[in-house]
Amino acid sequence: MNAAPLKPYPWQIAIWQELVRRQRADRLPHALLLTGPQGIGKRSLAAALAQALLCEQPGEDGTACGRCRGCTLYAAGSHPDFLMVEPLEEGKAITVDRVRRVVAFQGLKGQYGNRRVAIVSPADRLNVNAANALLKTLEEPTEDTLLLLCSARPAALLPTIRSRCQQVPLPPATLAQAGEWLQARVEEAGAAADLLTMSGGAPLAALELASGEQLAIRESVIGALQALSERRELPLEVSERWFKGGAEPVLRWQSSCLADLIRLRSAPQSARLSNPDLRGRLQPLAEQVDLEALYRLLDRTQQGVQQVQRQVNAQLLLEEIVITWARYFRAVHR
Secondary structure (H helix, E strand, C coil): CCCCCCCHHHHHHHHHHHHHHHCCCCCCEEEEEEEEECCCCHHHHHHHHHHHHHCCCCCCCCCCCCCCCHCCCCCCCCCCEEEEEECCCCCCCHHHHHHHHHHHHHCCCCCCCEEEEECCCHHEEEEEHHHHHHHHHHHHCCCCCEEEEEEEHHHHHHHHHHHHEEECCCCCCCCCHHHHHHHCCCCCCCCCCHHHHHHCCCCHHHHHHHCCCHHHHHHHHHHHHHHHHHCCCHHHHHHHHHHHCCCHHHHHHHHHHHHHHHHHHCCCCCCCCCCCHHHHHHHHCCCCCHHHHHHHHHHHHHHHHHHHCCCHHHHHHHHHHHEEEEEEEEHHHH
């Protein structure tokens, strides 16, 4: 039975070619840290590399053949020389028990070849004990095991973990790299450019935007900011509604809108926005809050994203941020 081979996305081709070149020269390290924005395809690239390394007959471009025993076992999720380490539930932490599997895995010999591959994703979800356990694994690597760590927030990892991995940054994709791929998957003609801009150059996140759910969250954010500025809603009402909808995506969109407000406040005519379709609604808000206050609120919101990921009380956090925003507007209207 043939298994569909995994391939890099169009915007990952140059990075893929470099990884293949290093693999063929036997210059891959014991650990790679794939970094880049959420939705750039770090985990997909890691999975394609893992399958290719376990393939018995990889193609000229370095991708897996999809036909051999290794590819079949990998596609079935039963390859004995591959291990995936991830949270048991999306958004939860990776616990030390999960990482201990890597320690045991690394101590075994490969059953179908000389290479064993483990993926840890997202690596920034490692809790303290899990991170320390992984560090011990990185400090005592084995020659035949490759660890692939994926993270959109490498700064959240222990510095000692980062220092023991070779980083592979995946930069935001350009329209030339991803536009054709994205436009083929969205219904609205010509939507690729705006979606890619709104996602910060992350095509998979842009594709998720096209579904409409994320845009609805964005609308709730900009609508609430306008309502707070016009005193049409109370801060606690806004924070309660945001909490019910999920704190992390709300905070991410608020960060995006705040960054645009800073751009508009700094250079209103020439500002290139992450949300270009909201320019007419953001401009009046930018004119009401001073630049220093916007920077403070953006810093606090970005901190909030990280705190929510660490299971901090999201409701209290949202209340604090919304009340601060409303206070800035109260100061304007005095």
